[in-house]
Amino acid sequence: MQYPKSERFNSRQLMAGGVVLLSFGLLLDLHSLPSFLSKRTSGELCQEVVQSQTKLSRQQLARLLTVPEGDKKQKVQEILKDPYCKLVDLQVRVGATAQREAYQLEFEPQTWLVVLYEGDQYAGYRFNIR
Known part of the structure; x- marks a missing residue:
């Protein structure tokens, strides 16, 4: 047919x-999906607010950029002071749990700096635009 x-x-x-x-x-x-949302990305929610008034200055950011990865966590924390919040820990490599802290940039409020630590070592950073 x-x-x-x-x-x-x-x-x-x-x-x-x-x-x-x-x-x-x-x-x-x-x-x-959460990874496409601008205010929230997968695993990027504050687990604990440490200092809600904290804002990172240009000077602090410039000083952080001189710190090599693998340096002591304490050195980075002396530069950055208290974070806005601590993010949920995650496992970057097998057997290594990473802690993350978030800082809002004073000069760019929509941008946050997320600092990564593995144990007592500074492991790096990245920017998160919210």
Whole structure:
């Protein structure tokens, strides 16, 4: 049994429309994942607020950039002082638990500095735009 051309054309349109809707739905679903949210990223919620008034100055940031990775945690903490908050610990490497502290930048309030420590060693930093 053969269908008229107009019905086959409509079924193709229906199929194309369904694919577009499915793609759009998947795109929206991906944006609802925590890693795509601007104010919250996976594992980036404060576990404990230490000093809610803390803001990191340009001078403190510049001094931090002179500290090599692997240096003592105490040296970094002397420069940065108390963090805004401590983030949830995570395991970066097998057998090594990393602690993270977050600091809001005084000169760029939407940007936070997240400092990573492994035990008593400074392991690095990254910026988080919220």
